[in-house]
Amino acid sequence: MLVSRYVNKNVPGLEMSTALADIIPEEYPSGLVYAPVLENGQFLGFLDIEDLESMMDDHEKVSDCPLEKVSHLLKEDQHLFEVLPFFEKTGLPVLPVIDAEMQFSGVLEISAAASAFVSSYSFQTEGGSLVLSIPAIQYSLSELSRLVEANQGKVLSVLLEADPLLNQNYLVHLKINQPDLSRIVATLERFEYNVLEVHQTLEASSIDKDRFDQLMRYLGI
Secondary structure: OEHHHHOEOOOOOEEOOOEHHHOOHHHOOOOOOEEEEEEOOEEEEEEEHHHHHHHOOOOOEHHHOOOEOOOOOEEOOOEHHHHHHHHHHHOOOEEEEEOOOOOEEEEEEHHHHHHHHHOOHHHHOOOEEEEEEEEHHHOOHHHHHHHHHOOOOOEEEEEEEEOOOOOOEEEEEEEEOOOOOHHHHHHHHHOOOEEEEEEOOOOOOHHHHHHHHHHHHHHOO
């Protein structure tokens, strides 16, 4: 999941000398309102083409306009995990990407990055999800995986965030490849894990259902 796989290279770059009247917003991908401004192939900043008409009242060229500066230039060989925090830091829906020669390569849109994760195996595979609150000092993914696998489950993905109620804790979101998490939850709670949320598609395990069905057949119901 490298940036190079998801970079959009079909984004026309503007020069500082480009006249605003010559910019055609329709040439840019749908929904993209930031046009990259370049000098000798190097990225200088973004021009907000959504405000193009109002800017033309006071400015003639790109060099006359304020640019959206970006301190985080993404590299083509970076993993998406590394670059996602930069979207939040900059507040922009798009970030510039540079190649090994530090030349502008294209842009990475946050929608493309999000789509990459959503289409990944861990998100597409059916299963359930758990949310646990765990002291940061006690967090161990290997231990959680061991307990899940002891119940014939597999941890498909993990997301950590700070617990807003307990500063020293993580909120651990686990995606597990089992639709019924009751046995896994029971095991985690037996080991004194604080399970806050359980999201599953089955009310009871298939084994419990089989036993219930057998009892009904035995009783002739």
